[in-house]
Amino acid sequence: DIQMAQSPSSVSASVGDRVTITCRASQGLGSWLAWYQQKPGKAPNLLISDASSLQSGVPPRFSGSRSGTEFTLTISSLQPEDFATYYCQQANNFPVSFGGGTRVEIK
Amino acid sequence: QLQLQESGPGLVKPSETLSLTCTVSGGSITGGFYYWGWIRQPPGKGLEWIGSVFYSGSTYYNPSLDSRVTISVDTSNHQFSLRLNSVTAADTAVYYCARQKAAPGFSGWFDPWGQGTLVTVSS
Secondary structure, three states: OEEEEEOEEEEEEEEOEEEEEEEEEEEOOOOOOEEEEEOOOOOOEEEEEEOOEOOOOOOEEEEEEEOOOOOEEOOOOOHHHOOEEEEEEEOOOOOOEEEOOOOEEEE | OOOEEEOOOEEEOOOEEEOOOOOOOOOOOOOEEEEEEEEEEEOOOOEEEEEEEEEEOOOOEOOOOOEEEEEEEEEEOOOOEEEOOOOHHOOOEEEEEEEEEEOOOOOEEEEEEEEOOEEEEOO
């Protein structure tokens, strides 16, 4: 089974800051990785699929990249509506697994 | 626009069976290469995949829940369902259903999601 190690578990940042979240897979996924944003009391929302493909309607300040088994979600300039929890998910095979989440908090 | 809606009891007694249904509207449950999945989130914690079903009825389950989980699909009513046996307080969570865009040999990602339903296990 593939394990996803997500870091950091939380980050405090200010509006306008650049934020980077990392997920490391225990084995190769190719580009089969997704990123989700979850706001309190709401269902997760798919931001990025295929490691770097931005979903329709997602602002371009969000981007995803891959280097081997390490995947990165970057928010280039944090906006007030971006304060939320972010999860990665390996989509390569079953069983599906999620990272532990990163809470982005206001500094 | 595809929408998913979970339904079922919000309170289940310990040792009993949790049963939830997800109704799909605005699209076909049989079209395309999609699985239909269940994911849960205990209060204040992260996401845990429970299992997924293809419209043909083939299933994949989380190994940690495999002995207690059954997921089935009812294509005529555009629904898929979750049954979790022998529940304990540890099964208290928000339960989400979601469409899972997959490909042959790959499990895929979840989009869209239902709004979620809180199930509390308590006597």
